[in-house]
Amino acid sequence: xxxxPASLDKPFDVLKAFDWGGDASAxxxxxxxxxxxxxxxxARADLEKRLAALLGAGTSRAAKEYVCRKLSLIGTAxxxxxxxxxxxxxxxxxxxxxxxxxxxxxxxxxxxxxxLGAVTGDLKIGMISSLAGRGDSASVPLLAALLSGESxxxxxxxxxxxxxxxxxxxxxxxxxxxxxxAATAAIIDARLACAEALLRQGKRAEATAIYKSLADASAAxxxxxxxxxxxxxxxxxxxxxxxxTAS
Amino acid sequence: xxxxxxRLPMAGSLVCSLLAMxxxxxxxxxxxxxxxxxxxxNAVQMTIDFLARDDADYRSIGLDRVRYGVKGEExxxxxxxxxxxxxxxxxxxxxxxLADRGDRAALPAVLALLQSASDGTVxxxxxxxxxxxxxxxxxxxxxxxxAAADPEKSAARRALTVVRGPEATALLVAATKQADxxxxxxxxxILADRRATSALPDLLGLAVADDAAIRTAAxxxxxxxxxxxxxxxxVQGVLKAVAGGERDEAERALVxxxxxxxRKEESATTFLAQFKAADEPSREALLPALGRVGGTAAIAIxxxxxxxxxxxxxxxxxxxxxxxxxxxxxDRLLDLLGKAQDPAERELLLGSLIRIAPLPDNKLNDAQKxxxxxxxxTLCERDEDRKRVLERxxxxxxxxxxxxxxxxxxxxxxxxxxxxSVVELAHHRSLRDANKDEFTxxxxxxxxxTKNEELVDRATRYKQGQTWExxxxxxx
Numbered sequence: 001x002x003x004x005p006a007s008l009d010k011p012f013d014v015l016k017a018f019d020w021g022g023d024a025s026a027x028x029x030x031x032x033x034x035x036x037x038x039x040x041x042x043a044r045a046d047l048e049k050r051l052a053a054l055l056g057a058g059t060s061r062a063a064k065e066y067v068c069r070k071l072s073l074i075g076t077a078x079x080x081x082x083x084x085x086x087x088x089x090x091x092x093x094x095x096x097x098x099x100x101x102x103x104x105x106x107x108x109x110x111x112x113x114x115x116l117g118a119v120t121g122d123l124k125i126g127m128i129s130s131l132a133g134r135g136d137s138a139s140v141p142l143l144a145a146l147l148s149g150e151s152x153x154x155x156x157x158x159x160x161x162x163x164x165x166x167x168x169x170x171x172x173x174x175x176x177x178x179x180x181x182a183a184t185a186a187i188i189d190a191r192l193a194c195a196e197a198l199l200r201q202g203k204r205a206e207a208t209a210i211y212k213s214l215a216d217a218s219a220a221x222x223x224x225x226x227x228x229x230x231x232x233x234x235x236x237x238x239x240x241x242x243x244x245t246a247s
Numbered sequence: 248x249x250x251x252x253x254r255l256p257m258a259g260s261l262v263c264s265l266l267a268m269x270x271x272x273x274x275x276x277x278x279x280x281x282x283x284x285x286x287x288x289n290a291v292q293m294t295i296d297f298l299a300r301d302d303a304d305y306r307s308i309g310l311d312r313v314r315y316g317v318k319g320e321e322x323x324x325x326x327x328x329x330x331x332x333x334x335x336x337x338x339x340x341x342x343x344x345l346a347d348r349g350d351r352a353a354l355p356a357v358l359a360l361l362q363s364a365s366d367g368t369v370x371x372x373x374x375x376x377x378x379x380x381x382x383x384x385x386x387x388x389x390x391x392x393x394a395a396a397d398p399e400k401s402a403a404r405r406a407l408t409v410v411r412g413p414e415a416t417a418l419l420v421a422a423t424k425q426a427d428x429x430x431x432x433x434x435x436x437i438l439a440d441r442r443a444t445s446a447l448p449d450l451l452g453l454a455v456a457d458d459a460a461i462r463t464a465a466x467x468x469x470x471x472x473x474x475x476x477x478x479x480x481x482v483q484g485v486l487k488a489v490a491g492g493e494r495d496e497a498e499r500a501l502v503x504x505x506x507x508x509x510r511k512e513e514s515a516t517t518f519l520a521q522f523k524a525a526d527e528p529s530r531e532a533l534l535p536a537l538g539r540v541g542g543t544a545a546i547a548i549x550x551x552x553x554x555x556x557x558x559x560x561x562x563x564x565x566x567x568x569x570x571x572x573x574x575x576x577x578d579r580l581l582d583l584l585g586k587a588q589d590p591a592e593r594e595l596l597l598g599s600l601i602r603i604a605p606l607p608d609n610k611l612n613d614a615q616k617x618x619x620x621x622x623x624x625t626l627c628e629r630d631e632d633r634k635r636v637l638e639r640x641x642x643x644x645x646x647x648x649x650x651x652x653x654x655x656x657x658x659x660x661x662x663x664x665x666x667x668s669v670v671e672l673a674h675h676r677s678l679r680d681a682n683k684d685e686f687t688x689x690x691x692x693x694x695x696x697t698k699n700e701e702l703v704d705r706a707t708r709y710k711q712g713q714t715w716e717x718x719x720x721x722x723x
Contacts, residue, residue: 231305238309
């Protein structure tokens with residue numbers, strides 16, 4: 001099937017005013033075009049441009065959600081400005097992140113990092129989650145700075161650093177000081193995630209250092225978190241010692 | 248969350264544990280490199296340290312490593328070496344972990360544990376482990392445990408079922424001939440559970456042994472995994488079986504092979520050939536099984552017998568016909584029932600028709616099944632038989648069955664079985680909902696008539712769109 005831009009005029013008109021519960025079959029040709037565009041760079045550029053154009057004012061929320069889903073499949077750096085403009089909007093931020101998290105272009109990560117400093121509350125936690133989803137090492141300093149802040153944000157940042165699990169992320173977590181017990185637990189959990197990732201990569205010495213540090217730090221603790229940390233560290237240290245078994 | 252998933256322990260610090268490892272008994276030397284600096288040997292030591300702890304969470308970490316980590320026979324031997332030094336509860340958990348590890352290097356220590364342990368749960372764990380790790384060389388010790396009381400006997404039976412290797416099967420076969428006669432049926436059952444095809448020739452020999460218990464066990468085994476090649480021998484087993492319970496069990500084995508085994512068609516053909524080649528007394532003995540197997544070739548034999556002027560031959564033919572496994576003989580049964588004068592013959596034929604009409608064997612569709620049952624009803628002369636027809640009707644789950652049953656609600660002698668069938672049909676929500684008005688009227692009528700409290704409860708629930716849970720039979 002060849003890409004036929006003219007055949008998409010009517011579906012795009014219908015899409016613009018689409019609302020949930022409406023007849024989605026009218027823009028099935030757009031779905032088909034997305035499939036074709038994967039193997040046709042010119043078609044992909046044209047389709048991406050037409051989809052991104054719908055992200056401005058005058059398009060329904062349901063339509064924008066549909067567009068974000070499609071851009072997550074065929075989007076490039078060209079879509080990033082339109083998607084990034086939605087990041088501070090409560091209604092659209094989530095779906096814009098859905099697309100930006102999946103677009104394989106450094107500009108997408110840049111836009112999420114910029115938005116991280118500009119939004120607050122749940123939207124900020126969303127940016128943290130998406131940066132973690134991209135495994136974005138460049139965001140480690142930004143995330144590290146959040147570890148000592150408000151607890152929910154600190155927990156999200158710790159989780160993100162654990163998911164990124166680069167040596168830099170592990171270092172940031174090791175030197176972090178949380179102000180809230182829940183954030184402390186999240187940091188320990190993230191450090192364990194880093195150690196597990198390092199062990200999987202065969203970096204036993206680095207993983208052992210993390211586990212030993214956690215064991216030392218929790219040695220005298222009597223809280224449930226300290227006890228759990230001791231156990232997890234013990235399990236990890238034993239795994240590090242066991243060079244006969246794939247981690 | 249990684250942190251919160253482990254159970255929470257009360258434990259000494261890990262660092263202390265690492266240092267203490269060097270002081271442990273069991274061959275560890277002081278002055279060794281610290282755990283973090285060394286290789287797998289220290290993983291073994293750390294695991295052993297965890298296994299020796301009172302804290303169940305640390306032991307769990309150690310046991311996990313025994314099961315899935317620290318590979319190698321030397322490590323296995325070191326873990327197994329702990330068995331003799333632990334308390335019974337710890338022996339049990341380590342034995343189970345060693346069984347899961349699957350390394351035969353643990354076997355000497357497990358066998359020693361079995362010999363020395365007095366705690367029953369430890370002995371059972373050791374027997375399980377011997378089954379998991381053992382091979383032919385362990386068959387003798389496990390076989391001797393079959394003479395023990397439960398739970399050791401059950402554990403030994405299970406262990407002999409899973410113990411590995413063709414040598415193990417050969418030794419089990421030998422034991423079926425040499426062991427204490429009381430144990431031989433159990434050994435045959437074990438061979439059956441192992442699906443030991445290499446034992447099939449021996450099982451055929453045992454199927455005609457002098458001891459009835461051994462014959463029965465061998466036939467039971469052959470029924471489980473025999474095929475067409477074994478059918479001639481299975482037939483001999485049926486003929487050798489004493490009439491009554493043993494013969495019934497033997498027939499069941501033959502019928503199972505001919506109707507349910509992977510090569511059932513070939514098996515049935517072989518059986519038919521065996522039947523045709525048999526002498527008269529043997530054919531008489533095999534006729535019930537022939538009827539249960541069914542098939543077009545068998546029906547010709549049965550027809551000939553029924554047409555025979557000799558009353559005893561006719562009776563044999565009728566008996567075989569009434570055991571037929573499907574509704575393909577329904578026309579014959581109806582025809583014979585229409586002509587039958589002898590009450591016993593009528594009873595036999597009627598019972599067969601009522602049984603086969605709703606069988607879920609795809610030989611008839613629902614309309615044909617109901618039609619057959621209606622015809623059977625017209626041939627009933629006693630309310631007792633009509634009652635059986637009504638009770639069997641609910642196995643045909645259609646609205647036409649409801650319409651067939653409804654008029655009998657007005658017959659005082661048949662109202663109760665009719666009520667039961669209406670309620671049973673209403674039990675099926677898809678049928679009930681698709682014919683809501685008819686079922687509502689029928690259930691109202693049932694509620695106005697029946698004195699059976701369970702039927703009242705069920706009818707009320709179904710009318711309200713609720714479900715009803717059938718009570719499980721006692722002991723299930």
